[in-house]
Each structure stands twice: as structure tokens, then as C-alpha cells.
Amino acid sequence: MSEPPMSEPLAAPVLSLRGVGRTYTLGDGGHLQVLRDVDLDVRPGEIVGLIGPSGSGKSSLLHAAGLLEKPTTGRVILDGVDGATVNEAGRTNLRLGLIGFVYQFHHLLPEFSAVDNVALPLRIAGVGKGEARERASGLLTQLGLAERLEHQPGQLSGGEQQRVAIARALANRPRLILADEPTGNLDPSTSAQVFRSLFDLVRHQGVAALIATHNMELAGYMDRVFALKDGQLIEQR
Secondary structure (H helix, E strand, O other): OOOOOOOOOOOOOOEEEEEEEEEEOOOOEEEEEEEEEEEEOOOOOOEEEEEEOOOOOOOHHHHHHHOOOOOOOOEEEEEEEEHHOOOOHHHHHHHHHHHHEEEOOOOOOOOHHHHHHHHHOOOOOOOOOHHHHHHHHHHHHHOOOHHHOOHHHOHHHHHHHHHHHHHHHOOOOOHHHEEEEOOOOOHHEEEEHHHHHHHHHHHHHHOOEEEEOOHHHHOOOOOOOEEEEEEEEEEOO
16 A cells, blocks of 8 residues: 655744733833733745734734844744844844835835835845846836836825835845735725735745734735734634
8 A cells, every 4th residue: 555645844934933922011110911922933935914903912013023122021033043042233134134024104215216215125235236226126017016116105106105115125035024004004905906916926935924904804815814812812714
């Protein structure tokens, strides 16, 4: 009798959260615990959704995952490196080398063209101007902005601005995308278009993605969805 086929081994997580908790000290001396014993793995090519109302802790979880804030308890492991074992310079290098951030508001530089906004993180990373602009142009073209490369943010629609921000986040070929309500300030039709652009590009590049959203319809695109309730993650499907 033949052996049963062996299943493909799971890829190692790009992001692992282990027992992560986050407590804030309030002005009156009290404490507010927004995350409690959170465990989560996000693997290459996987898009994980994070849902919950405002104030539920979504941004706190993303800030911890991106090494922007230290968790009160637990560990954040990025590509096998425990963030607690490196100094602040090491944490900064992990962020720059591994993570692309997308926010609700695009934060583009208004005096720069779309292509130069996307090329900027490449230039900071030491990539030559010509190569940086070529890579930026390619990303923007994939996102349907081939005719908008030299436009400044003020000449672009809200959806176009957010697609430029997505291209900028992916410019340095990160292993992980962290997105906090990336379409929260867009109308429903534009929101769906921008989400589809983000998903297609993340899939194409095999990036791991953790995306916070309050939009349940858009959460339906994702591989797994977790709700934050009372500071704990509850898988929805």
C-alpha cells in the first residue's frame, strides 16, 4: 500500500505574538488594559484581518507588532528575532528592513510627485535615484497609476493617494505589512478598489499582512479574521 502524500510544511511566521499584553497608565493614576495575553502568527502570503470597534485595542496591537510600542507583557518576534532582545537601534533596523506601514491617512509629502514619494524610502535605504524611481514607477503602474507618476498628492483623488501610500509601504520589499484602517477615510466604492489593489499586490509579493479594519465587508477578503474583545483575540473563521 502506498504512503499517503505528505502535507506541505507551514512556512515560518514572519510575525509571532506570544502572550502580548498592553496596559496604559491613566492621568488619575488608574490603569487601562487594552490587550490581554494575545497570541498570533502571521505567515508569508497570508492576509489576517483584525476587527473591533474604536478603542478595542487594534492600533495598540499593531503598534506592538511593529515595535513602535513595547508591550507591557509578552514577546513580539519578527522573522525569528525577539524584539525584546535588541536595543532601540536594532528595533529601528527591524522596522526598516522588515515592515511596511499603511495608515488611514496617507501622510504623503505634498511637494513630492507620486513616484518620488514612493522612491523616498528606497533612497533612504541607499538605493540609487534611477533604480529607486524605476522600482517606484513599477509599483505605481501595478496599482493602476501609470498616468499619475509625476502628479503631486494634491492633484490625486483620495483613492489614488492611498494607493501611492500602499506602493510606498511596499517599496523596500518588506516581509510584513501592517495596515491600520487603510481605507477608513474613503467612500465604499473607492475603499473596495483600494483594498483589492492592496490584496493583489500583497499576494503577488508573498508578503504577510495584518490589517485592522471596521469594515466587515472588506474583512471578508481575508484569510483569517480575529475580533478584539475585552483585550483578547477571538478568531471569527
